[in-house]
Amino acid sequence: AQKVTQAQTEISVVEKEDVTLDCVYETRDTTYYLFWYKQPPSGELVFLIRRNSFDEQNEISGRYSWNFQKSTSSFNFTITASQVVDSAVYFCALSERPWGGAQKLVFGQGTRLTINP
Amino acid sequence: GAVVSQHPSWVICKSGTSVKIECRSLDFQATTMFWYRQFPKQSLMLMATSNEGSKATYEQGVEKDKFLINHASLTLSTLTVTSAHPEDSSFYICSARSGIGNEQFFGPGTRLTVL
Numbered sequence: 001a002q003k004v005t006q007a008q009t010e011i012s013v014v015e016k017e018d019v020t021l022d023c024v025y026e027t028r029d030t031t032y033y034l035f036w037y038k039q040p041p042s043g044e045l046v047f048l049i050r051r052n053s054f055d056e057q058n059e060i061s062g063r064y065s066w067n068f069q070k071s072t073s074s075f076n077f078t079i080t081a082s083q084v085v086d087s088a089v090y091f092c093a094l095s096e097r098p099w100g101g102a103q104k105l106v107f108g109q110g111t112r113l114t115i116n117p
Numbered sequence: 118g119a120v121v122s123q124h125p126s127w128v129i130c131k132s133g134t135s136v137k138i139e140c141r142s143l144d145f146q147a148t149t150m151f152w153y154r155q156f157p158k159q160s161l162m163l164m165a166t167s168n169e170g171s172k173a174t175y176e177q178g179v180e181k182d183k184f185l186i187n188h189a190s191l192t193l194s195t196l197t198v199t200s201a202h203p204e205d206s207s208f209y210i211c212s213a214r215s216g217i218g219n220e221q222f223f224g225p226g227t228r229l230t231v232l
Contacts, residue, residue: 037223043208044225045161091160095221103214104151105221107160 002027004094006108013082014116021077021111023092029053034068034075035093035105045091051075082115089113119145121213123224130201131232137197138227140211146191147213151221152184155208167194201231 003026013019025034036048049059051068059066063080079086092108120143130136140150149168153161165181167173167188175181185197194213198205210226 042225043210043228045210045223047223050220103149103221104163104166105161105212106163109160112158 002029002032002094002096002106004092004106004108006090006092006111008111009109010112010114012114012116015084016081018078018080019082019113019115021079021090021092021113023075023077023108025073025075025092025094027073027094027096029096031096033095035095036066036075036077037091037093039089039091039110041088048077048090079113084115084117087113087115119143119213119215119220119222121147121211121222121224123209123211123227125227126225127228127230129230129232132202133200135197135199136201136229137195138209138211138229140194140196140213140224142192142213142215142222145213145215145222147194147215148191149214150188150194151212151214152186152194152196153210153212155210155226157208161210164196198229201229203231205229206231 005024032053034051038046056068065078067076089110089112091110093105095103095105122141124139152164154164155161164179165173165175167186169188169191173186188194208226208228211224212221214221
């Protein structure tokens with residue numbers, strides 16, 4: 001069965017520091033998608049990225065970057081020069097059978113990130 | 118981008134009453150909708166998957182007679198919490214997937230408090 005583990009329950013850093021959120025996943029499928037979502041205090045999930053299992057290229061979007069390593073089943077998320085507005089709970093998620101099928105999302109436990117001024 | 122709405126955004130009810138939560142895809146047709154539940158400081162847990170015009174598929178441990186799901190049209194799914202109790206108090210989030218792409222779009226969530 002699929003599983004997503006975010007070992008860091010809470011992280012607290014000072015503004016402008018870089019911070020990396022870890023995500024390790026388990027799946028028996030060779031075809032799957034990985035996601036990161038941000039959940040601010042309002043509760044609404046904000047989509048950050050989707051990466052399919054065939055694309056191991058790292059991605060950078062502004063201050064955000066993602067490192068996907070199939071060899072270690074990890075999909076880590078780094079925020080560079082963190083800002084107070086980055087404070088939120090971040091979830092990593094896995095979806096199997098992306099083409100057809102139920103495409104259920106399995107979420108990690110979440111990492112609560114606090115950026116202090 | 119695709120928009121999914123939920124109504125109400127929050128609801129407080131007395132124990133024993135039933136509460137209906139609506140999930141609508143506003144600018145696309147959703148062949149599949151998902152209902153998640155999130156307890157305070159916990160992760161999202163999938164409750165059920167519903168396909169338009171057919172019965173919902175419930176995850177293990179979710180009582181289908183307590184959490185009634187109806188997906189009568191391609192833009193609307195409803196979750197009814199029947200005979201709600203305080204332990205049902207939670208944040209309920211729906212998501213919708215169109216038949217064309219594989220994107221899953223989330224609603225803003227509904228916070229249910231049962232007194």
